Amino acid sequence: MYDYLETLNTPQRNAVENIEGPTLVIAGAGSGKTRVLTYRIAHLINKGVSEKQILALTFTNKAAREMKERISNAVGEECAKNLWMGTFHSLFSKILRIEAEIIGYPSTFTIYDTQDSKSVIKSIIKNKKLDDKIYRPTVVQSRISTAKNNLVTPQSYLNNKDIREADKIKQMPQLGAIYLEYTRRCKKAGAMDFDDLLLETNILFRDHPEVLEKYQRRFHYILVDEYQDTNFSQYLIIKKLAALKKNLCVVGDDAQSIYSFRGAKIENILNFKNDYPEFKTFKLEQNYRSTRTIVEAANSVIKKNSEQIPKKTYSENELGERIELFNTLTDNEEGIEVAKRILQIKNATGCNYENFSILYRTNAQSRIFEECLRKRNIPYKIFGGLSFYQRKEIKDVLAYFKLIVNPQDDESLKRIINFPTRGIGATTVTKLENAAAFNDLSIFDIASDAHNCQLAGLNAGAFRKVQAFVEMINDLSSKVNMLNAFEMVELVCERTNILEEYDFNKNPENKGKTENIQELMNGIKDFTDNSMEEGKSFLILDYISEVALLTDQDKQGGEDTDRVTLMTVHSSKGLEFKNVFIVGLEEKLFPSIKETSLNKQELEEERRLFYVAVTRAEKKLCLSFVKQRSKWGKIEFCTPSRFLSEIDSQYLKMPLESESNIFIKRKENQRKRLEQHQYGHLETQDSIINSIKGVRLDGKIKRMEELAQIDKNVIIGANPEQLKPQTLIKHQRFGTGVILSIEGKDANKKAVIEFDDNGTKTLLLRFAKLQIID
Ligand SMILES: Nc1ncnc2c1ncn2[C@@H]1O[C@H](COP(=O)(O)OP(=O)(O)OP(=O)(O)O)[C@@H](O)[C@H]1O
Numbered sequence: 001m002y003d004y005l006e007t008l009n010t011p012q013r014n015a016v017e018n019i020e021g022p023t024l025v026i027a028g029a030g031s032g033k034t035r036v037l038t039y040r041i042a043h044l045i046n047k048g049v050s051e052k053q054i055l056a057l058t059f060t061n062k063a064a065r066e067m068k069e070r071i072s073n074a075v076g077e078e079c080a081k082n083l084w085m086g087t088f089h090s091l092f093s094k095i096l097r098i099e100a101e102i103i104g105y106p107s108t109f110t111i112y113d114t115q116d117s118k119s120v121i122k123s124i125i126k127n128k129k130l131d132d133k134i135y136r137p138t139v140v141q142s143r144i145s146t147a148k149n150n151l152v153t154p155q156s157y158l159n160n161k162d163i164r165e166a167d168k169i170k171q172m173p174q175l176g177a178i179y180l181e182y183t184r185r186c187k188k189a190g191a192m193d194f195d196d197l198l199l200e201t202n203i204l205f206r207d208h209p210e211v212l213e214k215y216q217r218r219f220h221y222i223l224v225d226e227y228q229d230t231n232f233s234q235y236l237i238i239k240k241l242a243a244l245k246k247n248l249c250v251v252g253d254d255a256q257s258i259y260s261f262r263g264a265k266i267e268n269i270l271n272f273k274n275d276y277p278e279f280k281t282f283k284l285e286q287n288y289r290s291t292r293t294i295v296e297a298a299n300s301v302i303k304k305n306s307e308q309i310p311k312k313t314y315s316e317n318e319l320g321e322r323i324e325l326f327n328t329l330t331d332n333e334e335g336i337e338v339a340k341r342i343l344q345i346k347n348a349t350g351c352n353y354e355n356f357s358i359l360y361r362t363n364a365q366s367r368i369f370e371e372c373l374r375k376r377n378i379p380y381k382i383f384g385g386l387s388f389y390q391r392k393e394i395k396d397v398l399a400y401f402k403l404i405v406n407p408q409d410d411e412s413l414k415r416i417i418n419f420p421t422r423g424i425g426a427t428t429v430t431k432l433e434n435a436a437a438f439n440d441l442s443i444f445d446i447a448s449d450a451h452n453c454q455l456a457g458l459n460a461g462a463f464r465k466v467q468a469f470v471e472m473i474n475d476l477s478s479k480v481n482m483l484n485a486f487e488m489v490e491l492v493c494e495r496t497n498i499l500e501e502y503d504f505n506k507n508p509e510n511k512g513k514t515e516n517i518q519e520l521m522n523g524i525k526d527f528t529d530n531s532m533e534e535g536k537s538f539l540i541l542d543y544i545s546e547v548a549l550l551t552d553q554d555k556q557g558g559e560d561t562d563r564v565t566l567m568t569v570h571s572s573k574g575l576e577f578k579n580v581f582i583v584g585l586e587e588k589l590f591p592s593i594k595e596t597s598l599n600k601q602e603l604e605e606e607r608r609l610f611y612v613a614v615t616r617a618e619k620k621l622c623l624s625f626v627k628q629r630s631k632w633g634k635i636e637f638c639t640p641s642r643f644l645s646e647i648d649s650q651y652l653k654m655p656l657e658s659e660s661n662i663f664i665k666r667k668e669n670q671r672k673r674l675e676q677h678q679y680g681h682l683e684t685q686d687s688i689i690n691s692i693k694g695v696r697l698d699g700k701i702k703r704m705e706e707l708a709q710i711d712k713n714v715i716i717g718a719n720p721e722q723l724k725p726q727t728l729i730k731h732q733r734f735g736t737g738v739i740l741s742i743e744g745k746d747a748n749k750k751a752v753i754e755f756d757d758n759g760t761k762t763l764l765l766r767f768a769k770l771q772i773i774d
């Protein structure tokens with residue numbers, strides 16, 4: 001045990017020691033918010049608060065584990081072990097399992113992951129004979145999710161015209177009906193999706209005040225990390241639970257709010273003042289994570305956002321290196337460059353692979369980096385994406401577990417009733433499914449009853465096979481409370497012959513699959529050995545509840561050893577690495593918005609996301625963009641991200657006259673001009689020309705002709721269809737310029753072009769033979 005108070009600066013220490021009453025800590029990245037929260041818990045325990053009276057909400061399970069470890073160093077392992085600390089979903093699913101029956105669910109309810117719930121939605125759209133091009137399952141799913149996170153039930157959705165109109169569902173008039181049916185099916189299957197875990201907790205607390213009171217009395221102290229990303233449903237749960245004792249401490253940073261697309265509401269921070277007028281607030285201003293250069297660079301970008309709570313962040317760390325900016329022609333080359341630099345930095349500084357991370361905006365970007373790292377034998381781990389638990393063979397085994405625990409779970413049943421193959425064809429399954437829908441029973445209920453099977457139209461052969469399946473599941477179900485999770489997984493594999501199905505001799509590709517199942521078993525063994533809580537044995541239900549609630553940060557392939565981390569910027573929240581690469585910094589990718597629909601809110605959220613990415617770096621930050629990227633098998637030409645030119649250039653390593661900087665500045669000027677044009681503040685021609693020329697002052701900067709030669713993607717005599725306002729072009733006689741507008745049609749199509757050295761000209765495209773130079 002050690003004196004944690006010694007490791008805090010004065011404001012941090014005040015925030016830790018002031019344990020009573022509502023407390024708000026809003027502070028910039030890396031200023032020790034999570035550290036304050038962690039040690040506040042240790043402090044509470046040291047002051048005699050029982051660990052059972054503390055509820056601590058973290059953004060990921062991994063963060064909870066790490067915090068527990070620190071707390072256990074400060075106050076001892078026993079106390080830390082029994083803390084209620086974890087994500088909203090994992091802690092409230094625990095409460096829901098205890099209280100399930102009051103709200104009409106079995107305590108063994110299944111948790112549907114995104115894939116499961118999408119599959120239910122697809123089946124409803126199909127049953128209702130709706131067009132899935134209009135009712136796109138992903139869109140329907142996200143609308144339902146939004147409704148749930150705003151606590152709008154299907155009934156209120158259907159009854160409230162205003163809600164429906166606000167949801168702009170004119171094109172999808174059946175959305176409310178789908179929502180209703182979806183809820184009905186989940187309930188029938190004894191399943192909750194992720195949003196239900198929060199919605200049902202709210203319903204539980206609303207309809208059963210005695211249950212709410214029980215938890216209000218239990219949790220004397222409630223703490224929430226990353227408060228800026230709580231949604232309305234989470235906010236309300238916290239508000240209700242804290243209503244009695246009002247010992248609520250929330251920490252967050254409005255500049256890092258990056259989940260508004262999932263319903264997170266920055267207003268929750270602002271509401272804090274209204275909800276708890278007696279609140280105390282603590283300001284943390286010193287960043288301990290990053291060099292001064294990185295902190296200042298991040299500040300220079302985020303100050304462009306107009307919507308933010310004013311606050312300071314400074315660093316007293318070393319000044320550090322300037323930020324490196326590089327570009328490559330293709331996305332493949334970007335991967336090669338990053339891999340090369342990792343090796344260079346590693347050799348130069350002697351740091352480990354685990355000190356590196358590559359952050360990208362979308363999961364799809366990971367593949368190239370994986371390949372490039374693999375080719376150079378650089379070990380890596382990758383978070384999110386198609387995670388381990390979403391692989392087919394793993395989902396198959398998990399479906400057995402889910403069905404054994406909860407036979408009402410139709411989604412799991414459909415997945416494995418004929419896997420491994422046992423001669424139960426699709427027709428039989430459809431017959432069972434129809435009968436289940438008709439009788440408002442689950443498929444397993446129908447399958448378990450000879451009379452129902454007969455009514456469903458199963459012949460004797462099909463019935464016998466279905467019977468054998470039902471008996472096997474019943475037999476396994478009868479053992480769920482007798483065997484621990486590991487013994488259970490062994491039994492399931494043995495009884496279902498699933499490993500034989502994935503036999504290596506049948507198909508060499510199966511090797512990886514068997515290994516994955518082996519890995520799953522190892523994982524279950526670890527859980528079983530290490531997760532014994534208060535002498536209880538760890539059951540398969542405990543295991544599937546844990547697995548269902550892993551967040552993107554928790555889902556990773558490969559062991560947690562010395563490896564480079566690959567993840568999306570979203571998943572990187574709260575983490576830190578010595579060396580960070582932020583890749584793919586191109587318009588439309590990061591910021592990921594269409595230039596045609598410039599929306600201030602979206603743009604500011606993207607900028608916050610960029611701020612999160614930059615502030616993950618401790619020592620070294622590298623930014624990169626490419627000039628062409630493959631998308632859907634086609635090559636797209638890219639423009640550098642506006643965020644690059646928003647970084648105060650004094651923090652960039654690249655000298656101003658270098659190629660990529662001109663490229664960025666130039667693009668930035670054009671973009672601004674286009675924006676002004678869109679917003680109707682057209683500048684005079686002269687000022688526009690000056691703004692473009694501004695980047696070419698001093699004669700130091702390379703001429704565009706030279707740039708065009710460097711740029712290898714010149715298309716000779718561009719197809720007029722490709723020429724749009726803002727395209728950079730080159731003309732044989734007039735040199736380089738930018739298209740201002742396109743006029744006329746077909747053979748008379750003309751471009752108004754602002755040439756760098758020859759003024760504005762209107763040229764007939766038929767004759768102009770323009771080359772595109774980016
Ligand atoms: N007083 C301190 N002395 C030394 N190191 C500190 C101090 N406070 C925080 N740190 C270190 O600074 C880093 C950032 O702290 P922490 O992760 O708690 O910040 P945060 O505000 O939660 O960041 P984020 O906004 O990214 O979540 C950590 O490595 C932490 O250990």
Ligand SMILES: [Mg+2]
Nearest residue numbers: 033034035574
């Ligand atoms: Mg933090």
